[in-house]
Amino acid sequence: MEIQGLPGKLLAELGPAIASGELAEGAVLRIEELETRFGVSRTVVREAVRILESMRLVASKRRVGITVQPRRDWDVFDPLVIRWRLAGADRPAQLRSLGSLRVAVEPAAAALAAQYASPDDCRELSSLAVELTVTARAADLTAFLRHDIAFHATVLRASGNEMFAHLGDTVGAVLTGRTEHKLMPHQPRAYAVQLHREVAEAICAGAPERAEQAMRTIVTGAMQELAAELG
Amino acid sequence: MEIQGLPGKLLAELGPAIASGELAEGAVLRIEELETRFGVSRTVVREAVRILESMRLVASKRRVGITVQPRRDWDVFDPLVIRWRLAGADRPAQLRSLGSLRVAVEPAAAALAAQYASPDDCRELSSLAVELTVTARAADLTAFLRHDIAFHATVLRASGNEMFAHLGDTVGAVLTGRTEHKLMPHQPRAYAVQLHREVAEAICAGAPERAEQAMRTIVTGAMQELAAELG
DNA sequence: TCGCGCCAAAGGTATGACTTATTCAAGACG
């Protein structure tokens, strides 16, 4: 868990409960209730609630209590919120949202990377592309996933845009979830691997158009698989 | 300020100070120091620090204190972080990042909106397009800005993607900043207004390609103006 | 029936005591 100490424990309970809808919009908590329920002091409860409040999952008002806010107010870009939603009943909706976001962002990031990638980025991408090819052939899904995550994170980072770069972890979470969930029986598709090589090559060659196009094919493909899987 | 009470006051001081680099990476604060500096109790200081910690602007360690974290760790999608950076020395970098993000996201959102917009969304977009035309002609920059923000927010919302929808406020902040900063002397460009009409029309007509293309022209145009202005 | 004012409930703040982790340095031992 990202947040440390006792407040972290509370968050680890309350966050997922809210994200999954178990604590529905409008539900009201009271500080005292949480104190006894978790056997901690007011200090701890208040700090945890403050954090939930800063994510806009809850709002606290005098004489009323701590109220769970409607979904549309949630800070859906907060990494913890994303993780909590991915872990619960909201998982399909969250995956769809993230899928669309990837379709929008990753091709743009690839294009920028083709313009701004450093020699080191380029080396890393080439190396990762090779690893992807090898591990795919060997049907080593664990290693493949690790390199796949690193590949996408590297492209996002190489774009030079800090906001894109920060989506690396989130994309990683999506990829991890996909592998775990489908428990992919067969090895990754050769075509997808080929596209990753194409992206790496285009970026290293400084060809934004090609990089963008190849990346777009990757993420729209992922989006379609996702749509098929979720119905 | 988004966060209420005394902790909000602290955040309003500390957030911008960190975002602007005034409190540089590695700078150390102590709770007691903040207590006396702001004349508040530990409770308040701790809650404020917890929030900064959840944004990853600082990390707090025993026997060390509260340390300002390196930029790359910051939660750059947090609305408050964005606002603080826009208000300070990081403004150009933040604008560039947001510009790229808009170029990536808004065309995709427009395409999705063309598929999923409700009749109400469509009505609103058409109405806003008219308002844009009128206020542009009248050179009423305040009203124009208000409608421009509403227009982009509506497109993002109509995409049906909650994550896109949440970027509405941020885009609004960028547009506001642009108007205030340049203190636009002349009326908005007729060409840009025309493009907004085109977007509204394409969305209402259910034409994703056209909507996406028109929106892309708008945001890349904005990006170029931005690049020109920032050098 | 409507409006005004009072009260109680719940969060917000302040404070002091105590706990725990961590760094740094002094001292012991090889």
Add this chain to the structure above:
DNA sequence: CGTCTTGAATAAGTCATACCTTTGGCGCGA
């Protein structure tokens, strides 16, 4: 002389309590 151990000082973390402030709702009276 260097390294390892141990201990003390420091600063955050937690707890319990008291008190302040806001505000929603109830009851009283017009």
